[in-house]
Amino acid sequence: MLVLLVAGLVGIATVVALWWPNASAEKTRLASATVVEPASCGVVDAYDRVEVEIGDEVRTAKLDGCGHQEDEVVEVVLPADTNGEFTVQAAASAPAGPPLETRLAATLLCLSGLAGGLYAYLLTRRSQPTAAVGAA
Template sequence: MRLRWQSLAIPVLAGIVIVFLAWSAGPGLLGSVSSGGGTVTEATVTTPAACSDPNPTETVEFSSGGQTRTGSLDACGHDKNNRVEITVPAQAGAGPVAVHLADVVVGHSDLRRPVGLALLALSCLGGGAYAFLVQRGGRRAPALAS
């Protein structure tokens, strides 16, 4: 059975469509969306939280605008008096502030999106190679003589 290029057109087009749809879905699919802003600062954990808690929240103290502020950090596993980098929202009002770790804050995606798209394209390529092998047929390699 001869393999024709038309038999591989569907897997190739499907792979292209999948990568295009993932790219056009926006930055939230494979990486974080951009943040509303904030200031990265160093904080001290005052009340640690165990990671076995259902919704762990640690209490931190940080300096903002020359004042010592208290914030609730959505993290776990730190010891008391550990220093962590946090992102304080630009619109932080009075009282306790909800803060996030600086390296996991929304908008800090680095290479997640391009690497995710590259891996998606490679998986589409792998699917196309599998379709090629299925279309090629069940030719088996000759058995080795013992």
């Protein structure tokens, strides 16, 4: 019974560790951007143009999105390299952590490993000789 409890707790701890938000992930740089040139969403590669303040200078960048109103303020995520032409992403659509498929695959891999280990334990326990019940 103790082995089942330990295996269950290890499985739960594994799932929690894989799904917990990664605090050590690289900090995203958020900024407020003002839409200066909206783009219609009916064309291919439609990007709104925004102005964003980086340090003490105001820079123009492409917003990975379309259909905003002129002078609308949008929270954006700045890329690591803001030299030259760059594209910003709306903060609401930026991914937070590893993709769902990666976390799910890692969770299932760990749980299958635990299940295999528990099965091997049960097989070795079953093959152990037991004391004779009716010894003469």
